[in-house]
Amino acid sequence: MASSTHTHEHHIVPTRTYVATFLGLVVLMVMTVAIAGVNLPAIGPLSGTVVNQLVALLIAVVKAMLVISIFMGVKWGSTLTKLWVASGFVTLIVLFGILGDYTTRQFEHQPGWEKQADGALPRVTPNEPEVPAADSNTLNVKIRQ
Amino acid sequence: MSAITDSMDHGHGHGHEPGLHHQYEDMVQQTESYIVGMWVFLTTEVMFFGALFFIYTLYRWNYQRDFYIAHEHLNVLMGAGNTTVLLFSSFTMVMAVQSAQLKKRMHVMGYLVVTLMCAFTFLIVKYFEYASKIADHLYPGAGFATDAKLAFGEHAMEGGKLVANMNHVQLFYGLYFGMTGLHAVHIIAGILVIIALIRLWYNKANSVIHDYVPTEMVGLYWHFVDLVWIFLFPLFYLMPKPH
Amino acid sequence: MSSTVIATDELKPKAKAEEVNYLNVEHTISSWLLTGDHKRIALLYLVSTTFFFLLGGMAAGMIRYELTSPAGVVLESDTYNKVFTSHGIIMVFTFLVVAIPAVFGNFLLPLMIGARDLAFPRLNLGSWYMYMTGGTLILAGMLFGGVDTGWTFYTPYSSMYSNTQVSLVIVGIFIAGFSTITTGINFVVTIHKMRAPGMTWFRLPLFVWAMYATSLMMILATPVVAITLLLVVFERTFKLPIFSPELGGDPVLFQHLFWFYSHPAVYIMILPAFAVISELVANFSRKRIFGYHFVAFSSLAIAGLGFLVWGHHMFVSSQSMYESIVFSLISYLVAVPSAVKIFNWMATMYKGNVVMASPMIYAIAFLMIFTVGGLTGLVLGGAGTDIHLTATYFVVAHFHYVMVGGTMLAFLGGLHYWWPKMTGRLFNDRLAQINAVIVFIGFNLTFFPQFIVGWMGMPRRYHYYYFAPEFQAYHIMSTLGSTVLALGFIWPAFYLTMSLFNGKKAGPNPWGAHGLEWETSSPPPVTNFLETPIVMDEVYDFDPEAEHAENRRRIEAAEAAKSDERKGSMEDHQ
Numbered sequence: 012m013a014s015s016t017h018t019h020e021h022h023i024v025p026t027r028t029y030v031a032t033f034l035g036l037v038v039l040m041v042m043t044v045a046i047a048g049v050n051l052p053a054i055g056p057l058s059g060t061v062v063n064q065l066v067a068l069l070i071a072v073v074k075a076m077l078v079i080s081i082f083m084g085v086k087w088g089s090t091l092t093k094l095w096v097a098s099g100f101v102t103l104i105v106l107f108g109i110l111g112d113y114t115t116r117q118f119e120h121q122p123g124w125e126k127q128a129d130g131a132l133p134r135v136t137p138n139e140p141e142v143p144a145a146d147s148n149t150l151n152v153k154i155r156q
Numbered sequence: 157m158s159a160i161t162d163s164m165d166h167g168h169g170h171g172h173e174p175g176l177h178h179q180y181e182d183m184v185q186q187t188e189s190y191i192v193g194m195w196v197f198l199t200t201e202v203m204f205f206g207a208l209f210f211i212y213t214l215y216r217w218n219y220q221r222d223f224y225i226a227h228e229h230l231n232v233l234m235g236a237g238n239t240t241v242l243l244f245s246s247f248t249m250v251m252a253v254q255s256a257q258l259k260k261r262m263h264v265m266g267y268l269v270v271t272l273m274c275a276f277t278f279l280i281v282k283y284f285e286y287a288s289k290i291a292d293h294l295y296p297g298a299g300f301a302t303d304a305k306l307a308f309g310e311h312a313m314e315g316g317k318l319v320a321n322m323n324h325v326q327l328f329y330g331l332y333f334g335m336t337g338l339h340a341v342h343i344i345a346g347i348l349v350i351i352a353l354i355r356l357w358y359n360k361a362n363s364v365i366h367d368y369v370p371t372e373m374v375g376l377y378w379h380f381v382d383l384v385w386i387f388l389f390p391l392f393y394l395m396p397k398p399h
Numbered sequence: 400m401s402s403t404v405i406a407t408d409e410l411k412p413k414a415k416a417e418e419v420n421y422l423n424v425e426h427t428i429s430s431w432l433l434t435g436d437h438k439r440i441a442l443l444y445l446v447s448t449t450f451f452f453l454l455g456g457m458a459a460g461m462i463r464y465e466l467t468s469p470a471g472v473v474l475e476s477d478t479y480n481k482v483f484t485s486h487g488i489i490m491v492f493t494f495l496v497v498a499i500p501a502v503f504g505n506f507l508l509p510l511m512i513g514a515r516d517l518a519f520p521r522l523n524l525g526s527w528y529m530y531m532t533g534g535t536l537i538l539a540g541m542l543f544g545g546v547d548t549g550w551t552f553y554t555p556y557s558s559m560y561s562n563t564q565v566s567l568v569i570v571g572i573f574i575a576g577f578s579t580i581t582t583g584i585n586f587v588v589t590i591h592k593m594r595a596p597g598m599t600w601f602r603l604p605l606f607v608w609a610m611y612a613t614s615l616m617m618i619l620a621t622p623v624v625a626i627t628l629l630l631v632v633f634e635r636t637f638k639l640p641i642f643s644p645e646l647g648g649d650p651v652l653f654q655h656l657f658w659f660y661s662h663p664a665v666y667i668m669i670l671p672a673f674a675v676i677s678e679l680v681a682n683f684s685r686k687r688i689f690g691y692h693f694v695a696f697s698s699l700a701i702a703g704l705g706f707l708v709w710g711h712h713m714f715v716s717s718q719s720m721y722e723s724i725v726f727s728l729i730s731y732l733v734a735v736p737s738a739v740k741i742f743n744w745m746a747t748m749y750k751g752n753v754v755m756a757s758p759m760i761y762a763i764a765f766l767m768i769f770t771v772g773g774l775t776g777l778v779l780g781g782a783g784t785d786i787h788l789t790a791t792y793f794v795v796a797h798f799h800y801v802m803v804g805g806t807m808l809a810f811l812g813g814l815h816y817w818w819p820k821m822t823g824r825l826f827n828d829r830l831a832q833i834n835a836v837i838v839f840i841g842f843n844l845t846f847f848p849q850f851i852v853g854w855m856g857m858p859r860r861y862h863y864y865y866f867a868p869e870f871q872a873y874h875i876m877s878t879l880g881s882t883v884l885a886l887g888f889i890w891p892a893f894y895l896t897m898s899l900f901n902g903k904k905a906g907p908n909p910w911g912a913h914g915l916e917w918e919t920s921s922p923p924p925v926t927n928f929l930e931t932p933i934v935m936d937e938v939y940d941f942d943p944e945a946e947h948a949e950n951r952r953r954i955e956a957a958e959a960a961k962s963d964e965r966k967g968s969m970e971d972h973q
């Protein structure tokens with residue numbers, strides 16, 4: 012029943028690797044705190060704020076990689092473990108695909124569309140008279156207290 | 157359907173090794189199963205927190221300025237301190253696992269106790285942080301930030317008027333309490349598990365002294381908790397000033 | 400399947416060992432409630448899911464009765480809302496998601512791969528308790544006032560307005576969700592690590608492949624809905640403003656996160672059905688399955704693509720139209736692996752020696768019904784058509800075609816197929832065949848009219864349709880069909896239960912099927928196999944020549960019997 016092709020002889024990692032990892036993590040943490048206080052310059056189309064954010068995120072990712080591969084031992088783990096570690100993060104990236112909705116909504120309101128005779132209509136027809144606010148009591152729903 | 161009736165390396169050894177459960181053939185199979193099982197569980201945790209991180213990303217993207225103003229009430233020093241504490245606890249945890257592999261019982265217990273102390277330190281710091289937010293009415297609800305001027309000081313004001321949209325600030329604090337709260341719940345669960353583990357080691361239970369895997373599993377869980385904080389810290393405490 | 404045998408150190412006398420099985424080894428109640436045996440846990444699940452199915456079915460009956468008149472019959476609007484919500488929540492969260500994996504998956508996975516148990520037996524028992532706790536909380540919510548949001552819990556209605564037991568029921572769903580997750584973890588580890596020697600990935604029964612894909616989705620998708628629903632509860636209790644529009648939150652975000660789980664969840668419901676149907680089609684066509692690799696990988700493809708189409712539930716939600724276009728496209732893609740399966744099953748039946756036992760009738764009914772359900776899914780997956788059809792009875796018919804006609808029929812087929820293995824008794828297959836036909840007729844009578852009336856514009860979740868009295872004929876047809884269907888669901892309970900008392904002993908392999916589970920006694924011993932099996936060949940290794948010969952022999956025997964009869968009656972005449 013043992014389907015083990017790779018025998019898991021527990022790999023004992025020397026203490027100094029762990030110490031080095033810990034120190035590295037602390038250094039990285041000090042780095043993000045320091046960088047957060049500096050206004051980084053813009054790079055190409057990315058504004059300085061975005062660059063700051065990306066750098067902070069990058070450092071966090073590096074820290075996470077250190078923890079996962081060394082403290083959690085994935086570096087010495089089986090392929091199966093690596094696949095499962097990856098699967099969670101890949102699915103998470105798919106989840107972030109929801110952003111695709113929010114980032115593309117704005118493009119629907121391109122001025123000019125409504126002028127085309129048979130073009131797509133924008134969602135909100137401009138210049139429509141404002142609908143008076145409905146009396147909430149006729150709707151039979153009330154906000155909970 | 158042919159039949160061979162021989163195979164020396166399977167089917168024996170069953171039930172002989174201490175700590176081996178009946179459904180497994182040998183220790184290797186059991187160890188691998190537990191480790192893979194733990195990782196699969198952590199994958200669910202990644203998705204669990206991941207959804208929250210997504211929500212955070214979306215709202216921070218939309219309400220950058222308001223989130224920036226809101227975040228200024230957080231104490232970077234406390235956050236950084238807590239990060240160090242958690243990183244250190246991860247280190248002691250990994251040393252506990254290493255000692256378990258080397259079967260050094262006293263070392264394991266020592267490292268686990270230090271990890272436990274770190275966990276409590278983290279929670280105590282968290283308590284002070286939460287207390288200061290609550291004192292300023294920065295928790296979501298009807299009376300949110302009744303005195304925003306006091307809570308945020310000059311940053312939030314421009315010509316005597318509030319710049320930040322208080323609804324979005326409230327959203328920020330909703331996320332803050334939700335995410336760090338769930339993280340704290342995981343810390344508390346970790347504390348309980350570590351205490352149980354220390355007891356097992358203290359009692360020289362077969363399940364831990366012959367097999368490092370239970371200790372390793374607790375370790376994996378603890379590192380995961382650390383991992384979440386590694387992202388929470390820069391996202392909540394270290395926002396760059398919009399420029 | 401070829402397998403061989405190695406002696407273990409427990410050398411019990413064989414005859415005695417066969418008498419002791421997992422059912423009669425112990426009789427106390429605690430031996431059931433505290434068992435670690437996957438087979439017993441499967442039976443616990445069978446009883447409890449059947450119970451929940453019964454409750455959900457009662458709610459369905461009320462809905463159908465209410466709809467027989469254009470102005471409603473008995474229910475208040477509020478009550479009607481609660482009834483259809485109860486129906487949806489019970490059926491989805493406590494029956495469909497759980498039924499096949501937790502009953503058949505639990506029972507069969509270790510047997511099929513030649514293991515003594517799942518990897519984590521105690522976790523398995525724990526997940527049953529979580530399921531029962533969740534189910535109980537859900538029922539409690541329904542007793543203490545019910546929920547009126549629909550099973551989808553759309554915000555902001557669920558988070559800001561509804562004054563019903565939303566929080567309680569959500570907590571129940573949350574806990575039941577963890578039961579699903581732990582089952583998934585258990586299955587994944589079992590499939591990876593517990594296979595018998597020689598059981599390589601491509602010798603696995605297709606059931607196991609589909610279960611793996613199901614577990615994958617359970618593990619990766621369920622946490623998302625868990626946290627999303629939890630946030631709704633937080634919003635209701637602590638005013639955490641994540642989804643409230645007036646505080647800058649976005650209610651559509653809820654729909655994104657909800658469907659990020661719930662579209663994979665529809666595949667969590669249908670993949671186990673595919674698992675069962677693969678076994679039925681292969682074993683009752685008495686033929687090597689056509690395109691084994693395609694069927695196996697299409698399960699994984701479904702699991703992968705299933706994560707990329709959630710937006711097809713949101714075409715009218717104010718989602719960006721660009722995203723709608725992409726989702727529409729991928730929705731069409733996801734139909735491909737499903738179709739691959741259908742075509743492979745049909746190719747397997749082609750020129751096979753199809754045995755029309757009751758499980759096979761269910762399988763064929765499944766093929767016909769699921770095809771309709773899947774194709775109407777494509778109609779809805781087109782962003783343009785969906786705008787007209789969304790929230791109508793067309794959608795209701797679509798998902799009942801896939802969930803009742805798909806999952807429920809596969810459940811029944813599997814139940815009949817593995818009943819002898821689970822209980823050691825044969826049931827009356829003639830009754831079961833008749834029942835399968837009743838279910839098929841009742842099903843179509845119930846749900847086909849809903850396609851038509853939905854196309855005509857009947858909205859879902861309404862109990863009045865006085866604006867269009869011409870809908871009534873369809874609704875009455877549907878209600879009549881549902882009584883037939885109900886008969887078809889209740890009758891098996893009787894003849895299957897009867898078989899426990901007066902059924903013949905089944906023997907290890909009453910269907911002549913292939914697979915490790917048929918090589919151990921029925922019911923199986925506590926450790927599943929007396930000796931660890933070694934697998935030598937792929938599953939479904941039917942020998943076509945032998946099967947044809949057997950078929951010829953059977954036909955000749957039948958003809959001989961007939962001519963004997965004729966001779967006999969001629970002799971009577973003389």
Ligand code: HEM
Pocket residue numbers: 551665666668669711712730731733734737772773774775776777779780781785788789790794797798801802805806
């Ligand atoms: C062939 C692939 C499929 C496609 C392209 C598809 C497409 C769709 C679409 C577009 C909708 C949304 C309709 C609307 O609300 O306007 C829908 C609804 C639904 N589908 Fe499918 N579907 C497929 C297969 C399935 C399967 C296999 C199941 C379950 C076993 C399923 C269960 C459901 C359910 C439960 C709903 C209704 C959800 C609700 O609003 O309450 N579908 N389907």
Ligand SMILES: [Cu+2]
Pocket residue numbers: 661662665708709711712
């Ligand atoms: Cu869908």
